Amino acid sequence: NAGVTQTPKFRILKIGQSMTLQCTQDMNHNYMYWYRQDPGMGLKLIYYSVGAGITDKGEVPNGYNVSRSTTEDFPLRLELAAPSQTSVYFCASSLTSGSFEQYFGPGTRLTVT
């Protein structure tokens, strides 16, 4: 049982490039989330999903896209990367909407230069 896994661990992008951050969970959780964490700024919700085929915007969705074709996978797409997207990205999952325990992945450190 690996929990929530994220790839890559680190990435450097040039301005205007695109990339996909991968997230997979093996706990059969319905709910999945993408956060970004900037130094001293806490966690900001980017997008979330309540099940396969259903996604919704969080607090800071601009510049990102998501899809949820399976229960296990919830990739985050960055189009036209900008320096403001330099951050640590965390994927998380939870069993139900009533669950306050979210299980986090190890994070992806992204630098856009």
Next chain:
Amino acid sequence: QKEVEQDPGPLSVPEGAIVSLNCTYSNSAFQYFMWYRQYSRKGPELLMYTYSSGNKEDGRFTAQVDKSSKYISLFIRDSQPSDSATYLCAMRTQGGSEKLVFGKGTKLTVNP
């Protein structure tokens, strides 16, 4: 006014000290209150949660909620170097919302 306020610290204490970490909030609809612990370069993990007001104890950790003051606390007794981490408070309303609202986190260092 931000929904959740948390002093980012950093906080440095000697081993064995009692540590007090706090958050204030503005949304009176919050009913669930959580503390997550995040070690350096790792994802957060749930440490404790409480529902509505009151105290909850788990070993060396005690979580307190004062809804009348919109103030929550986490106390760590007999602090250990292994407690060195960033502690994030998080809150959510009851029912209907999948979203947690996080504080900025307080970085704690316990010195041996």
